[in-house]
Amino acid sequence: MKKILNIILILIFFAFLYNLVDMMFKRQKEGGLKEITVAGNILEQLKKESANPTLLLFGEKGNDETEKMIKILKELKLDYGSRLNINFVDLEKNQNVKKKYNIIRVPTLYVITTQGQVAHRIVGVVQKERLRFLLKEAGLRKKWNPLE
Numbered sequence: 001m002k003k004i005l006n007i008i009l010i011l012i013f014f015a016f017l018y019n020l021v022d023m024m025f026k027r028q029k030e031g032g033l034k035e036i037t038v039a040g041n042i043l044e045q046l047k048k049e050s051a052n053p054t055l056l057l058f059g060e061k062g063n064d065e066t067e068k069m070i071k072i073l074k075e076l077k078l079d080y081g082s083r084l085n086i087n088f089v090d091l092e093k094n095q096n097v098k099k100k101y102n103i104i105r106v107p108t109l110y111v112i113t114t115q116g117q118v119a120h121r122i123v124g125v126v127q128k129e130r131l132r133f134l135l136k137e138a139g140l141r142k143k144w145n146p147l148e
Helices: 001-029 042-047 063-082 128-137
Strands: 054-059 085-090 110-112 117-125
Touching: 001 042, 042 054, 054 117, 063 085, 063 128, 110 128
Parallel strands: 054 085
Antiparallel strands: 054 110, 110 117
């Protein structure tokens, strides 16, 4: 009986170690934003592509506030992993989008539910904790991280 218990404890230890190492490598790989080119209705396009909540950032590369938001969103991606989609629309490449989505100031962030509905529209830089609250409100929980 003692031998079986030792084997179980060793297996649990190696499973934990494997998850820890896997998470450290994922921290290096994940965290990117998917840049999309607008073709038609973005919300319909995103609704078809995913069953996960989505953050859709409208901005311009090189803009200080947009770059701050990109950094915050990359950190969020690490926290939520594949359970959260984050897309970026570069308004310099998609000029027609400004009028269609009433983008007056960058960055503008849309929080989109799994049903493809816009839950929130945020103009300007928003702090990571506020985004976590909005995502939690939408039912998305942060994945467990033994590094924190």
